[in-house]
Amino acid sequence: MNKVMYLEFERCIGCRACQAACRECGGHDAKERNYVEYVNFFENRQTYPMMCMQCKDPACAKVCPANAIQITEEGVVLSAMEDKCIGCRNCTFGCPFGIPKFDFEENKMYKCDMCYDRTKHDISPMCASVCPSDAIRFIDHDEMMDLRRRRTQMNLIEGKKPSENDKWEYVPEFFGVYSD
Amino acid sequence: MSQLEKSFYSKASMYSFVVVTVLFFLMWVGTGQFSHMDWMLFGYMVSSFIFFIGITVRLTSWLMRPATNEVIKRSIRNMKTKKRQKRNWRAITKTLIDNIILQKFIFKRGLYRGVQHWLIAWGCIGSLAITFGLTFGWMHFKLIDATTYQMVVFGIPTLEMAPDGFLAQMFFEGLNITASMLLIGLAMAITRRIKNHDLQVTQRAEFDLFPLYILLAVTLTGLFLTVSYKLLGGWMHPQLALIHQITVVVFLIYFPFGKLFHLPIRPMAMSVPMNYQETPEVDTKTCLGCDELYSNDEQIADVKAMLGAQAFDLTNEDGDWLAEYCPACRRKLRVMSQLNLPKKTNSKPTPIETNNGIHMPGFGRKRSEEFYQSAEAKEEF
Structure with missing residues (x-):
């Protein structure tokens, strides 16, 4: 897997196509695993998409008493294995980003797996393939680095100048799994 | 305990030693000081010992994981608390009936999957119980007189029955019944693995398919033994018995690894109603945000x-753990920090701040007198 997920929250227009696409992904059982939420509904209608960061050292797996959350060799953090998951919901509380979802009916946890069946063949995940405003992109690592640099320049043009202490905050975060 | 532990190479080896000693002692009792060992079952016996050692080693290392350890510690603490006894027993009974005996949660994932899993699970547990009972000599059958058969458990004579009665038939056909359950369940499971493309994304041959095939081999060779002595007049029986034994040995050695x-660790599901959420979907703690x-x-x-035990410092600037926020608030915290808009986490909604330092706010409004005066002054020049 050579590509990475690249999110630009400001680009989100709140159409929720990514969620509809997520429901269609094989093995997702018609339930979406990503989020589209309002930044602050009292202020404006700006939304943001949210997916799993696919941590290298995932807190969800570390708080799982049944050792049910597995990581593939590409680095994708999978949903809890159905045979092991005891349905304690620790992962939903351990995750610092609030990603894992829990199904009380079927007593199991499910989470964004970056559409593993697609991304392992370098096909864009469902959400990225339908996003009309490029808020979610599945791109080459080099392209992502390029975008990050351009964004830093954009921030400077806009007039907000990073200082020594916070200059890294002007570089948008990327996530996903990549190998150089 | 810790002193005793130091006498051994590791925790796992200590517990394995205890388990082997207990098994050996029970065998000694059950077989009347080894007087009626069933040497036909020798291969089964050795592999059963390996099975128990494997289970012990795996359970020990599993219990040493920080997350598991924490859950078990709290479970033990709750079991000892007098006040919680009622809740404990309710949790244990509920988990035992719903999750283990009836496996309701799997039926909710689909009737097909439920039936398949229930048949395999109880076929396995039944077969294992009979196998261990016979190989360790914990129970055997004795002929008292020409018309009475008796079951002897740990050397203690119990149930008496007529050799052609219903009860006796159930005992003799026990393994055939569990094998039939397994055969149906396995056929369903293998069909599902072949037909369902979603499953094939994450399934691994050695992890998901091998157990099904080894179980199928055990079941088929076992059932064929019955076919051999009932229908074929004992055709190739010794050879078939040996083949069956080989499959069972492989199965028993593979089982713990x-x-x-997931079978021995499943009972931990009772810690959920016992320690955490008493009734499903009813929460009691509020989010800080x-x-x-x-x-x-x-x-x-x-x-x-x-x-904390695994050196994850997931706290924010206020010193609150992120776990103290609900998932929705945690998602928002991440977005805000990524957009370079850190927000006081505990604050109530505030009026919109439109002054960004570049654009002047309030174009529609009249400005202060000073602003117009300076403009007029400029015009005069």
């Missing part, structure tokens, strides 16, 4: 302890 290990109910105190304390 593969997918089937939005005041909504999202969890319960015990669980958050456990999660924090687990994260």
Whole structure:
């Protein structure tokens, strides 16, 4: 897997196509695993998409008493294995980003797996393939680095100048799994 | 305990030693000081010992994981608390009936899957119980007189029955019944694995398919033994028995190290109603950010302890653990920090701040007198 997920929250227009696409992904059982939420509904209608960061050292797996959350060799953090998951919901509380979802009916946890069946063949995940405003992109690592640099320049043009202490905050975060 | 532990190479070896000693002692009792060992079952016996050692080693290392350890510690503490006895027993009974005996949650994932899993699970547990009972000599059957058969458990004579009665038939055909259950369940499971493309994405041959095939081999060779002596007049029986024994030995040795290990760890599901959420979907703890109910105190304390034990410092600037916020608030915190708009986490909604330092706010409004005066002054020049 050579590509990475690249999110630009400001680009989100709140159409929720990514969620509809997520429901269609094989093995997702018609339930979406990503989020589209309002930044602050009292202020404006700006939304943001949210997916799993696919941590290298995932807190969800570390708080799982049944050792049910597995990581593939590409680095994708999978949903809890159905045979092991005891349905304690620790992962939903351990995750610092609030990603894992829990199904009380079927007593199991499910989470964004970056559409593993697609991304392992370098096909864009469902959400990225339908996003009309490029808020979610599945791109080459080099392209992502390029975008990050351009964004830093954009921030400077806009007039907000990073200082020594916070200059890294002007570089948008990327996530996903990549190998150089 | 820790002193005793130091006498051994590791925790796992200590517990394995205890388990082997206990098994050996029970065998000694059950077989009347080894007077009626069934040497036909020797291969089964050796592999059963390996099975128990494997289970012990795996369970020990599993219990040493920080997360598991935390859950078990709290479970033991709750079991000892007098006040919680009622809740404990309710949790244990409920988990035993719903999750283990009836496996309701799998039926909710689909009737097909439920039936398939129930048949395999109880076929396996039944077969294992009979196998261990016979190989360790814990029970055997004795002929008292020409018309009475008796079951002897640990050297203690119990149930008497007529050799052609219903009860006796059930005992003799026990393994055939469990094998038939397994055969149906396995056929369903293998069909599902072949037909369902979603499953094939993450399935691994050695992890998901091998246990099914080894179980199928055990079942088929076992059932064929019955076919051989009932229908074929004992055709190739010794050879078939040996083949069956080989499959069972492979199965028993594999059991603790593969997918089937989920069987001994499943009872931990009772810790959920016992320690955490008593009734499903009813929360008692409120989120620090939005005041909504999202969890319960015990669980958050456990999660924090687990994260702390593994050097995860997931706290914000105010010193609050992220686990103390509901998932929705945590998502928002991440977005705000990524957009370079850190927000006071506990604050109520505030009026919109439109002054960004570049654009002047309020174009439609009249400005202060000073502004117009200076403009007029410029015009005069």
